[in-house]
Structures are given as structure tokens and as C-alpha cells.
Amino acid sequence: MRLRVTTWNVNSIRLREPLLARLVETLRPDVLCLQETKIEDDRFPYDMVRRLGFEHVYAHGQKAYHGVAVLARVPLSEPRSMRWCEIDHARHAIVGLPGGIELHNLYIPAGGDLPDPELNPKFAHKLDMLAELATWHEAHRDDRRHLILLGDLNIAPLPTDVWSHTQLLDVVSHTPVEVAALDRLQRAGGFVDAVRTVIPAEQKLYSWWSYRARDWAASDRGRRLDHVWLSPALAPALAAASVLREARGWPQPSDHVPVSVDLDL
DNA sequence: ATGGTAGGTATCCTA
Numbered sequence: 001m002r003l004r005v006t007t008w009n010v011n012s013i014r015l016r017e018p019l020l021a022r023l024v025e026t027l028r029p030d031v032l033c034l035q036e037t038k039i040e041d042d043r044f045p046y047d048m049v050r051r052l053g054f055e056h057v058y059a060h061g062q063k064a065y066h067g068v069a070v071l072a073r074v075p076l077s078e079p080r081s082m083r084w085c086e087i088d089h090a091r092h093a094i095v096g097l098p099g100g101i102e103l104h105n106l107y108i109p110a111g112g113d114l115p116d117p118e119l120n121p122k123f124a125h126k127l128d129m130l131a132e133l134a135t136w137h138e139a140h141r142d143d144r145r146h147l148i149l150l151g152d153l154n155i156a157p158l159p160t161d162v163w164s165h166t167q168l169l170d171v172v173s174h175t176p177v178e179v180a181a182l183d184r185l186q187r188a189g190g191f192v193d194a195v196r197t198v199i200p201a202e203q204k205l206y207s208w209w210s211y212r213a214r215d216w217a218a219s220d221r222g223r224r225l226d227h228v229w230l231s232p233a234l235a236p237a238l239a240a241a242s243v244l245r246e247a248r249g250w251p252q253p254s255d256h257v258p259v260s261v262d263l264d265l
Numbered sequence: 266a267t268g269g270t271a272g273g274t275a276t277c278c279t280a
Contacts, residue, residue: 012272015271063273064273110279210280212269
């Protein structure tokens, strides 16, 4: 069985119905993981996503901010959420997928503008959530398990994951302290960066472009903030990975584009 | 160096 799993920060699900339809036409993902749905669960557009072919849905959202959801053509098991840093943000959905896979859909805090946890509580929250996740994965690691960790991690770890490594070293999303926190989480689960397995680290690769650019494509000042990681036992199933750059040019776009992997199970 | 845009909400927050 081949499973296509896609992650996409939609920046409001209510505004993206036409783009979700276009994504389904373009990629036909079997599992579509969303972040920044910005809607409470009882108002989630279940009918709309069912019309797009996703019969199985787990939404974990809140009003106006954050919110994650998993839409699937295949059955989901044991849907649940996790709460971190004793803050009630909807940032983490977990579901079981066929083949004994456990999927973690994450929306890591963006972290504000100032990269100093003493002065900026949003940056402190970002580092704290990453640290708590790392500790959790260290404690629960079992290399026989099939895990997918994906989502908007709001960090571009490699020099080629940003348009200018030197100019972004003190910009939140690419600071050394964030990259170290993300590395610790990756090592905690032994996770393989699926997209960089397929697309070499020498190649510039972005999944987000600011809305504020006059011409996002011409300036191309992007960052790779969206990731798909696989646990060691699942990594051999990786068959393909891609970033749908063209989606940034679709009408009324999200500032993020979909990132996908194909798994042969 | 600064400000630029988008989305949700209810007048300013977050990204």
C-alpha cells in the first residue's frame, strides 16, 4: 500500500476551501494534516472536507488562533491531543493510521520577533514546547515503532532552508538556539528528515514566504518551516517527498505551501 | 533601517 501524507499550514481553513479542492486535485493526499485552522471543533467544516473525499476527520482547534486537524481517506484510530507548557493552545493532534503508524501533527509557536526568552515570552514558549516534546520522546522512544512527526515547526534548521543564512542568524525561525532545540527533538526520537532525504541539503528549499513581500516569487525570500520526520523503523518506507511551491501562487494563498511524502507500506 | 500583508476579532492580537 502506498500512502501519501501531506502537511499544510492553511492559515484559516474557512478561507481555503477552493485551495483545499485544488490541492486534492493536484496531489490527492491520503492523509492531509493542517495547522492554523483557526476554528473551534463544533464549527469545523466537516461537510466541506467530506465532500473533498476525507471521510475520516480529527479536528483539535480553538477560536481565532492555532488549531490542527487530520483529514484522511483511510481510517483514523485513537485520535487525541496533547497539551504542553501548561498552556491551553491547540497545537498537537495524534492519530493512528493503517500499518500501525502513529502520526503527530504539530504547530510549534512562531515565537514572536525578539529571539530572547528572557524578554519575549513567546520565544520562551517556543523553546519550552520543543524541550518538553524532546523530553517526552526521549522517555517514550521505541525504535520498533512507526512514527510520523510533521507540521509547521516554525524553524528552518539548515543554511539552505533560508534565503540568507547570515542575514537570518538573529531572526526568529533560524537562530542557533532554536535550531539546537529542534535538533534535540529530532535526536530524541531518532527521526529522519524525510524531505531532506530526497532533496539534498545543498539545494535551497522553502515552504513559507511572507505575505509582506511585494513579489514573493521574484524576491524568493523563503524559509523551510514545514517538515515531515519519520522514526527509524518507518524511514525505509519513504518513496518520495515534495514541496508544492506553486501553491504559494494560487489565488488567496496561505503563506505556507503543502509538503508531502509517499510511503510504501 | 523600516515597513510591508493577511486573518480573526471586535479595535488590536498573532503570524
